[in-house]
Amino acid sequence: NSNREAIRFSGKNREFHYQINIFADVTKILNRGNVYEKDYDEVKKRIDNEVEYLVGYSLELILIRVDYRFDKYISSKAERLILIHLYKKMINKHGFKLKKSKNKYKTSVRYDSKSMQIIIYDKEEERKDKNKKCEDYEKCVLRFEVKLLNKHLNYNKRKYNIEKDLKFYFSESLQRKYMLSNIQKIVYKGDYYNIREADKIINKSNMKERDKKFIREFLIDVSENGITGAKEISIESDKQKYTPYKFKKAVSILEELNINPILIPKSREYFHNERHSYIKNPFNL
Structure with missing residues (x-):
């Protein structure tokens, strides 16, 4: 039964009752990657059928x-x-x-x-x-x-x-x-670029030179230290380089330019000699 792999049972004997745990892998039940709201009836029916097959009657599932x-x-x-x-x-x-x-x-x-x-x-x-x-x-x-x-x-x-x-x-x-x-x-949000490609977009934009310098610096700080590390950078007398306001401003400018705050490192080589200067952001709902 192909359902055996998709719907698995385990049980525990409690003092006054028996507890059954059911693990249902919806992608395996449907045999496809995407799951939609309209699939609920079919999934529920398959789970109920397996429960009835195992215990002989339907159960209230939590x-x-x-x-x-x-x-x-x-x-x-x-x-x-x-x-x-x-x-x-x-x-x-x-x-x-x-x-x-x-x-x-x-x-x-x-x-x-x-x-x-x-x-x-x-x-x-x-x-x-x-x-x-x-x-x-x-x-x-x-x-x-x-x-x-x-x-x-x-x-x-x-x-x-x-x-x-x-x-x-x-x-x-x-x-x-x-x-x-x-x-x-x-x-x-925003697609991934290496510093050279990000620079081209920043230079073409009509923002003030001061902001261009600020954004470039921010990208390099994130690239070298990660998001948390960049937030923790302090300048003279322990003053935070990126206050919550400045951090939000940098992210918001980059969002408008469709540049992700995390850069593709230029020195990183991967197998097949593939080098990437641009990667589209895959998380797109």
């Missing part, structure tokens, strides 16, 4: 985790590697979520809190690392993932009255909201 994701097909392996390298320069802390300094997998970046996780990784490499079969829809894919843990689902129920039911979390607008407020906030 959601304890949801994984939202956005997949981007990028045919160039070098490009996916460069992007992961750039993502490692992103901010160290987003809300309560801390970026893990040590990661088991080279081709991933991860943030953790007690209620949520953010992971950006090369899906094909992750399959290889885990010695698992890579499905066609997982090949050449850069995956952006937001995991809502039980603590967060409980908070949503308490604060917003959102029931812990799969139906409510199948909403595309809810997925979009989580992606924008988490992934978008750390990867920033």
Whole structure:
């Protein structure tokens, strides 16, 4: 049964009852990468069928985790590697979520809190690392993932009255909201350039010379120190070089120019002698 791989069960014997945990991989249930709101009925039916097959009757299911994701097909392996390298320069802390300094997998970046996780990784490499079969829809894919843990689902129920039911979390607008407020906030908008290409765009713009100098300096500081490191640079007598106002101003100017604050390093060589001076921002909702 192909469902065996897509829907897995585990159980715990409690004092007065038996607890069954169900893990459902929606992409495997549907056998494709993209999942839509309209797929809910089919997914629910398949889960219910498996539950009835196992225990003989239907159960009331309570959601304890949801994984939202956005997949981007990028045919160039070098490009996916460069992007992961750039993502490692992103901010160290987003809300309560801390970026893990040590990661088991080279081709991933991860943030953790007690209620949520953010992971950006090369899906094909992750399959290889885990010695698992890579499905066609997982090949050449850069995956952006937001995991809502039980603590967060409980908070949503308490604060917003959102029931812990799969139906409510199948909403595309809810997925979009989580992606924008988490992934978008750390990867920033704008395409990726090396300093030479970014310079050309800055020079062509009609902003003041003073601002051009400020933006150039900001890009180099981020490139050398990462986002968090740039925020921590201090000038004479421990004064912050980029106050929250200046930091916001730099990001906002770059957004208008469609330049990502994180530059492609010019000296970094990759296999196949591929050198990139421009990469389109793959996170585009």
